[in-house]
Amino acid sequence: MRELESEADKNPISLIAREVAIMKKLDHPNLVHLYEVLDVPLSDSIFMVLEFCPGGILLDLPLPTSTLDPIPMDLSVARTYFGQVLMGLEYLHENDVVHRDIKPENILLTVDKKTAKMCDFGVSEMFARKGDDRVKKGMGSPAFMSPESVEGGQEMGAKMADGEFMRVTLYCMFTGHLPFTHDNPLELFEAIKTEEFVLFPPIPSHWPEHQTSLIQGMLDRNVEARLTVDGIRNHPWMSEADLPSKEDNLSEDRMVREPTPEEIKKAVRSVSSAL
Template sequence: MGGVTVCVCSVTTYNPLRNSPQAPDREAKEQVFLLWAQRCRSSVDQRSAESRIVCRHRQTRVDPPQIAQSDILKELQSNAVASVGNYILGKTIGEGSFGKVKLGWHKLTSQQVAVKIVDKIHAPAVVREIDGWRALRHPNIAQLYEVLTTESKIYMVTEFVPGGEAFDMILRRGRMDDRSPLAKRLFRQVVEAVKYCHDKNLVHRDLKLENVMLTEDMGNVKLIDFGFTREVALPTQKQLLDTYCGSVAYAAPEMIIGKQYLGPQADIWSLGVILFTLVCGFLPFDDDSENEILVQKKIKELDYEMPEFLSDTCKDLIARILKLDPADRIALNDILHHPWFS
């Protein structure tokens, strides 16, 4: 496979890559986590000087669809079916930064894809997303196949990951045992995907369980949604960023207080929140009152409790990641070699 395809027709195909699918108290805290999941997820739109909050309600989530070949045939035979380029568009399966995501499949091969649909008013941000995503080739990063444009919309055709969000897995099954090989493998894969991005001088800035997708067997992860990705200078140059973006519950304290920050260190903080939530079943800095200001206060004060049921090595790794001073946070290489993975 080569690169990303970008198309222009009545649909326009823009092709940066040429890689489209081929034709031919734990219980109480877990309850709080469930309640938190019922309300809006907050992500900060980097295009707004006011740091406008865009909310997404969990009630609108659609479970990962299981599409039979007969269902595809019915859709293809329907005159009312929506399509763009060579793709049939199906149900909405999620929300990404700046747009919704629909299930799709190729008209000739029936290959399933995920199609992110964005209004062209967000074109500057989407161009940054495409530019960052198109260069990424990693087994734990969902692949961007093709970009299609019409007069009003941009369609990003990406790899479909049928297992759904890791966030939803926690809602359905509860926390993962931190001693289990599966928990260690999944988190290692997330760290490896982030390290790969950093090695290419890209920071994600919206790392959260909602952007960690699971394969059908739930045994592997794929990182998605590069809407807040930013290219940064070489690590030795320590380029500072100043855009407050991502989701509050996963945001680093230096970002919340409005300081300039180092993108890689902010990503590492978010990895700590991901690990904590994965093995505890609730967010470290969530607040019972649903008050976002209090959540920010808890983050700034590093106000969280480490559950006793966690292993000592897991506690140590979380504590080494969640440091208020970015300079004190454990490096990605050191995370991957931490005794918890042994």
Template sequence: MDVRGRMLKETLDAKVTEAEGGERRLNHYVIKRVLGSGSFGIVHLALDTDSNTLVAIKEFSKTKLRKQQAMKNGGIYGAFRGRGRGRGRGAAPGAAAANGGHAALAAAKSDNPIDLVRGEIAILKKLNHNNVVKLFEVLDDPNQDSLFMVFELCEKGALMDISLERSAQPLPTDLSRQYFQEILLGIEYLHEHDIAHRDIKPDNMLISKDGTLKIVDFGVSEIFTREIGTVNKSAGSPAFYAPEMCVARHGDLSAKLLDIWAIGVTLYCMSFGRLPFNGRSMLDLYESIRSQEPQYPPGIDPRLKDLLEKLLAKNPDDRITMDQLRVHPWVTDNGRLPMVSKEQNCESLVTEITQSDVDAAVVQVRSLFTVLKAVSKLKNLGRAPGSSGDLFPA
């Protein structure tokens, strides 16, 4: 049972059935409808009959996962091997290596990309924070390219629909401050787990039924080495790239500071309803990010302008840190709305990832969604990605 009192059910063999009335089931999940589609596939709305709660079942491409892992030196086991995770949290997959190295050895010999990331998934399943979407279960069909992740559902959808071509209505200051604090708390928690999100943007900030912001979509996340904390591959959405990413052959970059920059772009979007940098092409966009300063409207709160300038500092060494963000006058409204302490925010850090956690990270299922996906695609033929009802972006 997880710390929220929900049973994490591990199923050795699952199947899809369809009743005479057309109800489709995946074990204890009743598939309701398609929420949306995107680059990673289809997102289904489902009812978990064990808990009588709605969930989102998200498809994820193993081919893309394989490519992503190939870019990590030695895969996740190479990153973790031989080090602790700090604060006495255990060595995660490295602990398995210390205990005979069975998991690492199996991953090294396996052709299945899922075996390379079982340790990562084991960590993600144990994350427990109010502002980080909860991953309940991961299902892998060895006969298909996709694996399927069962997440808590965020009924109110994305924080904001914004892009290079599309502006949005700015949020009221009080709501923007509330959501910004929640983003900071969630990202701080991830960073304390040595996880850089790498794709922070309004699309990946969803709002739950009770109005809580949840950080989602770890498709390009990096679990990095605490002692180094760097990445050398570009990832995420170009409009949210930091200047140091917009340079060819940029070498190793601070993963945390890349996230800090993207937090700044997100706050700019929330405050003004548009992106701070734009361009007629990717090269124009990169040049804008590298060399131009954002435009601020007349009468802007000087505290907000100061915060944005510190978040969007071109030199990463000049960028504001998470500890400084916590006490910034705009964030706390001059101390009237202080954030919970770092100790309180991170008290539910994962203390140990056992060999059992790694082994049970992914449930193998057979011929899971072959029929289900075909039916869904036929029913949604012609439906635009991200259309109304897309509560959990793919």
């Protein structure tokens, strides 16, 4: 333990080297790829070289104080993008990685706007023990957090929390705005904890049955009854999304192997070595 602490004191980058090595190995068409992480000597900063996605963010949500009318996304487009992000999330979870901050501005589009990719893994987490995703602290943007994440003080499944971020993101795609628009953070947290999501704001009566049941299944306050990634994938509303099979999406050649000591050593490079 002392040796590890000594190494961390000499080189703090060593604390994140394994995680960086794993992130560089992640390979999925619906994740923004991390090519390189560069350390700048005599600086507190590191630089990340990421895949360029010039198509912009998925959805530009109006501020709570905005007087502009929200613009919902076309349903067929929403289904395609949401399905793509879902496949990226399925892949992450299979590799025991959780994003913890899924929201429209953390989803980028390719130049032709045909492909959506998750980005910004700043608060993501990797789990050393297969299948154990328990965390005690909620992370991410408050307006997208689950009731149990807001409550805090109790263990929760981080993968289920990712599903919570997905549900609010889908709601935003359907409506063009956030479900809760409180300016005060304390009021926002109280609304998330206590107000019935299916009633506030109300689900429009003109929504088709499958669209409504998907949102209701994702918004269920009962964690045990709430739709999982598998449940969302198999929901009737997703049947037209043309999703790849689970076997194809999680094909063996895409799965991340534990990085070797050499890969960990080279995970973060100095700027001079990259030139």
